[in-house]
Amino acid sequence: MSHVRIDGLTKRFAGKPPAVAVDNLSLEIEPGEFIVLLGPSGCGKTTTLRCLAGLETPDEGRISLGDRTVLDLREKVDLPPNKRNIGMVFQSYALWPHMTVRRNIGYPLRTRRVPREEARVRIEEAALLVDCAALLDRYPAQLSGGQQQRVALARGLAARPDLVLFDEPLSNLDARLRDQVRAQLHELHARLGFTAVFVTHDQSEALALGDRLAIMKAGRIEQLDTPERVFEEPATEYVAGFIGMSNRIALRRAGEGWTVADGAAVTGDLPVPRAHAEVAVRLRPDDLLLRPAEEEPPAQGVGLAAEVVDAQFGGRHMDVVVTIADSRLHARAPLTGAPWARKLARGQRVTAWFAKDTALYYDADGVRTAAHAPAAVRA
Ligand SMILES: Nc1ncnc2c1ncn2[C@@H]1O[C@H](COP(=O)(O)OP(=O)(O)O)[C@@H](O)[C@H]1O
Ligand SMILES: [Mg+2]
Numbered sequence: 001m002s003h004v005r006i007d008g009l010t011k012r013f014a015g016k017p018p019a020v021a022v023d024n025l026s027l028e029i030e031p032g033e034f035i036v037l038l039g040p041s042g043c044g045k046t047t048t049l050r051c052l053a054g055l056e057t058p059d060e061g062r063i064s065l066g067d068r069t070v071l072d073l074r075e076k077v078d079l080p081p082n083k084r085n086i087g088m089v090f091q092s093y094a095l096w097p098h099m100t101v102r103r104n105i106g107y108p109l110r111t112r113r114v115p116r117e118e119a120r121v122r123i124e125e126a127a128l129l130v131d132c133a134a135l136l137d138r139y140p141a142q143l144s145g146g147q148q149q150r151v152a153l154a155r156g157l158a159a160r161p162d163l164v165l166f167d168e169p170l171s172n173l174d175a176r177l178r179d180q181v182r183a184q185l186h187e188l189h190a191r192l193g194f195t196a197v198f199v200t201h202d203q204s205e206a207l208a209l210g211d212r213l214a215i216m217k218a219g220r221i222e223q224l225d226t227p228e229r230v231f232e233e234p235a236t237e238y239v240a241g242f243i244g245m246s247n248r249i250a251l252r253r254a255g256e257g258w259t260v261a262d263g264a265a266v267t268g269d270l271p272v273p274r275a276h277a278e279v280a281v282r283l284r285p286d287d288l289l290l291r292p293a294e295e296e297p298p299a300q301g302v303g304l305a306a307e308v309v310d311a312q313f314g315g316r317h318m319d320v321v322v323t324i325a326d327s328r329l330h331a332r333a334p335l336t337g338a339p340w341a342r343k344l345a346r347g348q349r350v351t352a353w354f355a356k357d358t359a360l361y362y363d364a365d366g367v368r369t370a371a372h373a374p375a376a377v378r379a
Contacts (some may be wrong), residue, residue, distance in 0.1 A: 002066035002162040002195055004029035004052075009061035011047050011219075021047040023219035024056065029163075034367075038206040038242070039216035045199040048216075049165045053088055054081040054196065065162045082111045087161035087194075089152050091168040095140040102136040103150050108159040126154040129188060133209040136154060146177040153185065157194065168196040170205060182208060191221055203243055214262040215239045217305060218307070237280055238365035245282040245360065248306070249331045253277045260304060262326040267296065267303035267353075272361050272369050277368065280362045285330035290320060290350045297353035306352035311344040318344055 004027075011022040022043045029035050037045045044217045050056035051064060054070065057078055066088075070079045086106065105126055105146045109119040127133045130150040140148055149169060156164050169185075182302040186209055189196065200206055206213050207227040215230060216219045217237075223235045234240035241248070251258045251266060253276070258266040272279050290306070297303035306322040306329075318333045318341050331352055333341035344350070361369045 003031050004195060004197075005062075005064045006052070006165055007062040009048065009051055009058055009063070010049055011044075011058040020219050022051065024060075025219065025221060027214060027221065027224070028195070029195060032195055034189050034196045034198065034209060034211045036206040036210035036213045037197060037199045037216055038201065038203065038210075038213050040242070043216040044219040045201075045216060046167055048217075049088075049167050049197060052163070053086050053165055054079055054084050062169055064080070085112075085159065085162045087156035087159060087164040089149075089156040089164065089166045089169045090173055095151060095155075097140050100137055100139060101132060101143070104140070104151060105132075105136075105154045105158050107155060108161075108172050112159055114159070122160070123154075126158040127151075129157065129192075130154045130184065145173055146181060149177075149181055150175060150184070153181075153188075157188075157192070160358040162195065164194050164196045166196060168200055169198075171200070171202070178205075185209065205343055214366060215242060234282075234360065234369075235368055237282060237362040240282040240360055240362070244284050247281075247283040247285060247288055249281040249283070249324060249327060249329070251279050251281060261327075264305055264325065265334060268301060268356070270302060270359075270361065271356055275377055276361075276363055278368055280366075281354070282360045283329075283354050283358065283360060285319070286332045288322075288329055288331040288352055289355050290322070290331050290333040290341065290344070290352055293349040293351055295351055297351060298355075300355050300357070302356060303351050303353040306350050308344050308348040310322055310346060310347055313342075318342065320344055322350065324352060344348075 006025060006027045009022050013019045013021055025048060035266055037048060039045055051058045058225060060073055061071060065084065069077055070084045071077060102123055105123045106119050110121060124133065127136055130153050132147065132150050132154055135143060135147060142330045143151065170181055173181060182205060198209055210227050212224060213227055213230050215223045217238055223230060223239045230239065230243055234243055258270055260266060304324050306324045309321040309323055309328065312319045319334055320331045320333055322329055322331050333344060335341055363369050
């Protein structure tokens with residue numbers, strides 16, 4: 001276990017236009033911490049991992065593992081992958097097809113010249129950890145996808161690396177297996193306490209596994225926080241959108257109240273400081289609720305006139321697509337105690353509403369407004 005420190009990491013790729021894949025990224029990782037890099041395709045997650053592993057030489061930056069500097073471009077230090085003591089688990093399991101499971105798991109031990117007898121013990125330990133002890137003499141082609149990924153996991157851990165890197169290791173598995181391997185990985189980390197950087201574009205994976213999440217945008221970290229804080233308090237609109245607040249409603253101040261884009265008035269005031277004349281509201285689908293058109297929203301609610309585009313049965317609720325002005329939004333209408341919602345149909349007019357406190361408000365630059373400061377501070 002090591003303290004990991006990344007300072008000013010920058011990687012550019014030549015091309016038209018040139019790409020800044022990683023842009024002056026700095027990050028400190030505590031020993032035993034599980035860090036998740038979360039972001040859309042192309043935001044620089046894989047390149048960051050490859051620079052950590054020594055598979056890519058960055059243009060600028062410094063990386064240390066514990067008290068060892070593995071990269072310092074000013075000092076011309078750039079240790080090769082086999083000198084960094086880092087384990088890797090990739091999306092494509094990348095097992096050697098001509099090697100047995102035993103030899104696959106032992107591969108990083110051979111590159112580190114671990115003595116044969118010690119290697120045997122460590123291979124068996126690692127296989128036991130991931131429930132693959134019975135598979136040691138098989139070849140990868142004789143394993144299911146989930147077994148192959150568990151073997152890849154054992155290989156990543158076998159050398160007891162200072163740091164384990166995961167690049168979307170679950171995305172090639174089907175949904176059921178993905179949940180299984182994810183749960184095993186979470187348990188394994190709790191037991192062994194290795195330091196990890198795990199890359200994904202899947203928000204639920206990130207929330208489940210991370211001690212802290214780094215939400216990445218264009219080669220930079222947009223927010224670094226615990227899963228709870230990222231989920232409840234996304235600092236920017238970009239993070240909010242990425243963490244499931246897919247509904248966006250643009251509102252403009254009009255006198256004492258607010259209107260949507262086409263000028264229709266909104267019922268209820270918003271907890272937004274006077275300084276902002278325009279604001280984007282961000283909401284999760286389950287926080288946008290529906291009522292019959294003739295009904296007002298409840299006291300702490302903000303109501304908007306909406307039209308139903310489509311309604312799907314979701315078990316205990318209906319998943320409803322509505323339009324409000326020009327925006328398509330996703331709402332959820334609970335069925336318990338509201339049988340009217342079962343008959344929601346295209347073209348129907350409804351009142352969409354949200355509770356003032358469940359919505360988050362972002363200014364024209366996409367930065368969260370100070371609305372949710374405690375009441376005492378706001379006054
Ligand atoms: N070998 C390469 N040559 C040129 N451009 C690259 C190369 N690898 C990555 N890039 C570019 O760098 C950016 C970040 O890529 P990547 O790190 O793979 O993102 P992610 O893993 O988040 O999807 C993208 O714009 C990608 O096109
Ligand atoms: Mg990638």
